[in-house]
Amino acid sequence: MKAPSPLVYAKRADAYVKQRKCVSAVRDCDAALEMNPDSAKALKTRGLARRYLGHWTRAQLDLARGQSIDYDEQTAATQKLVQGKFDKARSSTIRAKKQKREAEARAEKEERIRKAAEEREAAAGAAAAAAGAAGAGAGGFPGMGGMPGMGGMPGMGGMPGMGGGGMPNIPPELLNTLMSDPSLMAAMQKPKVMAALQECMSNPAAFTKYQNDPEIMDLVKKLGGLMGG
Structure with a gap:
């Protein structure tokens, strides 16, 4: 067939x-x-x-x-109608894709901001805990026999809630002060500094090995001043 x-x-x-x-x-x-x-x-x-x-x-x-x-004219009329629908659908698709990209960009930015804030807060908390642990373990910074350049800073006696080197219950106003100090936060971004502070936090006796390190001692001195030393 x-x-x-x-x-x-x-x-x-x-x-x-x-x-x-x-x-x-x-x-x-x-x-x-x-x-x-x-x-x-x-x-x-x-x-x-x-x-x-x-x-x-x-x-x-x-x-x-x-x-x-x-x-032919009849098809031309239909084509005009279809063209309008096509343009509208395309604009809607483009707008939806743009909105999706913008939403994803906002979400990524918010996530970066959140992580950065968490990192700053963790760094400030670790620094405060390490300084408090060092002060408690040494009986006060200058109480170690008088460290050069410390100006006789009185013993800090440890921070409340230290519990022998754990993360302290840092007052919000102190934490805000730590986080709002650019030079302090910049110092705590250095791996060497954070490693030293974390070591002192877990073992206050380790503080003595950093007595001759001006970078570490300057930071500890500044932390001591912020914490009312």
Whole structure:
């Protein structure tokens, strides 16, 4: 049996469109275009079917190509309507993608800010704990026999809640003071400094090994002053 011609497929597709059987119409148009890719009838009919299916991009492409082969006013009116829907859908898609990118960027920024704040707070807490542990273990900074340049800073006696070197219960105002001091926070970002402070926090006796390190001692002196030494 001889297969239907492209025109037969296209005419049947047109009948399907009028019955709003648009999926069947697209299928027949596909068959017609496989045999004749330049069938204006099949292209315009498939474009119309896709219009009713809400496939605006594909509908616009089919109608534009069909009109370039065989222009007619009726299809031009449909094409204008489809173009408007296509432009609106494209704008909506672009806007949605932009909003998604902006939301992701905001979330990433907020996460960076949150992590940075946590790191600063942890560094300030560790520094305060280490300084308190060092002071408690040494009986007060100058109580170790008078350290040069310390100016006779009285013994700190440890910070409340130290519990033998654990993280202290740092008063909020003190923590804010520590975190708002740029030079202090910059010093505590150095791995060497943080390692020394953490060592002193876990073992106050280790404080003695840093007596001749001006960087560590300057920081400890400053911390002592902030904590009321």
